[in-house]
Amino acid sequence: MRGRIVTLAVSAAVLAIVLFGVPLGVAVAGYYVDDARASLEQGADTAALTVVPSLLRGEVPRALPNLGAGTSVALYVDGSRRAGSGPSRLSASLAPDEVVSADTSSELVLMASVGDGRRVVGIVRVATSRGSIYQRAVLTWLVMAGLGVVAVAGVWLLARRQARRLASPLEDLSGAAYELGAGNFTVTTKRSGIAEIDSVGASLDTTAQRLSDLVARERAFSADASHQLRTPLAGLRLELEAALDLPDSELRPSITAALVSADQLAETVTDLLDLARDVPARAGLGPVGSLLTQHERDWGGLLADQGRELLLSVPDDVAGRLVVAPVLRQIVAVLVDNALRHGRGTVTIAVRDLGAAIGVDVSDEGPGVNGDDPLSRPAGGVRHGIGLPLARRLAEAESGRLWLAVAVPPTFTLVLPTHGETG
Numbered sequence: 001m002r003g004r005i006v007t008l009a010v011s012a013a014v015l016a017i018v019l020f021g022v023p024l025g026v027a028v029a030g031y032y033v034d035d036a037r038a039s040l041e042q043g044a045d046t047a048a049l050t051v052v053p054s055l056l057r058g059e060v061p062r063a064l065p066n067l068g069a070g071t072s073v074a075l076y077v078d079g080s081r082r083a084g085s086g087p088s089r090l091s092a093s094l095a096p097d098e099v100v101s102a103d104t105s106s107e108l109v110l111m112a113s114v115g116d117g118r119r120v121v122g123i124v125r126v127a128t129s130r131g132s133i134y135q136r137a138v139l140t141w142l143v144m145a146g147l148g149v150v151a152v153a154g155v156w157l158l159a160r161r162q163a164r165r166l167a168s169p170l171e172d173l174s175g176a177a178y179e180l181g182a183g184n185f186t187v188t189t190k191r192s193g194i195a196e197i198d199s200v201g202a203s204l205d206t207t208a209q210r211l212s213d214l215v216a217r218e219r220a221f222s223a224d225a226s227h228q229l230r231t232p233l234a235g236l237r238l239e240l241e242a243a244l245d246l247p248d249s250e251l252r253p254s255i256t257a258a259l260v261s262a263d264q265l266a267e268t269v270t271d272l273l274d275l276a277r278d279v280p281a282r283a284g285l286g287p288v289g290s291l292l293t294q295h296e297r298d299w300g301g302l303l304a305d306q307g308r309e310l311l312l313s314v315p316d317d318v319a320g321r322l323v324v325a326p327v328l329r330q331i332v333a334v335l336v337d338n339a340l341r342h343g344r345g346t347v348t349i350a351v352r353d354l355g356a357a358i359g360v361d362v363s364d365e366g367p368g369v370n371g372d373d374p375l376s377r378p379a380g381g382v383r384h385g386i387g388l389p390l391a392r393r394l395a396e397a398e399s400g401r402l403w404l405a406v407a408v409p410p411t412f413t414l415v416l417p418t419h420g421e422t423g
Contacts, residue, residue: 002160002163002164002167003163005159005162005163005166005167006156006159006160006163008159009155009156009158009159009162010152010155010156010159012155013151013152013155014152017148017151017152021144021145021148024144025137025140025141025144028137028140028141028144029134029137032133032136032137032140033108033133036108036128036132036133037101037108037110039067039071039128040071040108040109040110040126040127040128041099041110043065043067043071043073043110043126044099044110044111044112044124044126045112046065046067047064047065047067047073047075047112047124047126048112048113048114048124050064050065051064051075051083051114051122051124052114052115052116052121055077055114055115055121055122056116056121060075060077060082060083061075061083062083063083064083064084067126070128070129070132071126071127071128072084072085072086072126072127072128073085073086073124073125073126074086074087074124074125074127075114075122075123075124075125076090076122076123076124076125077121077122077123079091082122084125086125086127087125090111090123090125092111092123093120094111094112094113094120094123095113095120096113096115096116096117096118096119096120097113097115097117098112098113099111099112099113102125105130106129106130106131107127107128107129107130108127108128108130108133109125109126109127110125110126110127111123111124111125111126112124112126165192165194166194166197168192169189169190169192169194169197169198169201170197172189172190172201173189173197173200173201173204176188176189176201176204176208177204180204180207180208180211186208186212187208188205188208189201189202189204189205284324284325285322285323285324285325285419286322286323286324286325286328286329287319287320287321287322287421287422288314288318288319288320288321288322288323288328288351288358288418289314289318289319289320290319291323291325291328291329291332292312292314292328292332292349292351292360293312293314294329295312295329295332295333295336295349296310296312296349299333299336299337299340299347302340303340303347306340308340308344308345308346308347309346309347310336310346310347310348310349311346311347311348311349312349313348313349313350313351314351315351315352315353317353318351318352318353318358320421320422321353321358321418321420321421322418322419322420322421322422323358323416323417323418323419324398324416324419327394327395327397327398327400327416328360328414328416330390330391330394331360331391331394331395331402331414332349332360332362332414334387334388334390334391335362335388335391335412335414336349336362337387338387338388338412339362339363339364339366339410342366343364343365343366343410344364344365344366344367345364345365345366346364346365347362347363347364348361348362348363348364349361349362350363354415356417356418357400357415357416357417357418358415358416358418359413359414359415360413360414360415360416361405361411361412361413361414362411362412362414363406363409363410363411363412364409364410365409366409366410367408368407368408368409368410369404369407369408369410374388374404375388375389375391375392375402375403375404391414395414395415395416398416398417399417400414400415400416400417401413401414401415402414402415
């Protein structure tokens with residue numbers, strides 16, 4: 001690209017110089033010829049005025065005026081040269097006060113009659129070499145050519161600089177695109193100050209950021225999903241193991257419960273995939289009361305197996321409020337699972353009315369949380385709950401908030417916006 005820009009600029013400069021310089025060179029040569037002819041006319045007038053007094057007295061002047069180097073002057077009387085330099089004989093005859101051109105192949109020649117206005121007593125011949133005129137023209141052409149070369153060199157330098165200014169950001173964009181294609185989503189492009197190129201760079205940066213976010217969500221899904229699926233799988237396993245101890249006539253309730261657990265497992269996978277792909281939740285809206293009642297049924301048995309209890313408190317004026325079902329379902333599942341694994345005693349889910357939002361407090365009677373924020377994904381060490389960072393991201397994706405409200409006993413508070421009420 002750089003070579004093309006330089007070649008185009010230099011070619012345009014050369015074409016412009018040729019189109020302008022050739023006619024100018026021809027005009028310069030014509031100007032020098034016209035200037036030489038005007039000088040000859042002036043010299044002829046000067047020589048005629050100088051010799052006319054002597055010729056009218058019948059005398060031949062011994063010396064003629066010096067008209068400068070390269071210009072010869074000759075005086076002719078009756079066709080013969082009497083003074084100066086030039087041909088020995090002159091066959092031309094002129095009328096009084098007549099001036100004529102008699103150019104040859106090698107000289108510009110001007111002849112002027114000398115007399116008193118009524119008769120001609122002599123002829124003055126003034127000549128200059130064409131070579132001297134052409135020499136002046138060639139020198140001028142050389143100067144013009146030199147200036148043209150300087151101009152082309154200047155255009156070449158400017159074109160190289162401009163080509164570098166235009167090509168460098170495009171080369172950077174090409175390199176960034178290659179890096180992006182190779183999987184480096186942290187790539188960024190430099191700003192060049194050229195609006196069109198910077199616009200492409202900004203779009204590439206945005207694409208890199210979006211791909212980075214998408215890949216990060218997909219990678220987080222593999223870690224988060226394994227944690228979130230453990231509890232539904234555990235419930236399904238318990239149902240199937242319990243069914244093994246029952247007689248054949250009582251298998252139907254256990255199989256039905258197992259199918260419910262399988263549905264819950266499929267629902268969890270769907271919700272996590274929606275989060276990973278950053279698409280709107282497919283399950284849509286659901287009433288707070290029924291969603292949390294389902295949690296009470298799902299988690300009550302697991303807590304009961306540990307000799308613990310799950311208490312749910314949902315005011316009637318809040319039970320019909322609509323929220324994004326997968327978000328509430330998954331966040332509360334994470335919090336209850338965290339209390340099941342790391343807490344003690346009774347687990348309480350309490351819902352509060354916050355106007356355009358609801359507050360959900362999930363607490364237990366455990367020793368509490370010490371150290372770093374459990375809602376931030378730890379780099380190492382003991383994890384209080386790998387699903388808590390996922391729960392926070394889910395809440396923030398729905399313009400909500402999730403935080404540890406009380407450290408001892410541990411109480412997590414979730415705030416989610418509501419979307420009307422059930423009819």
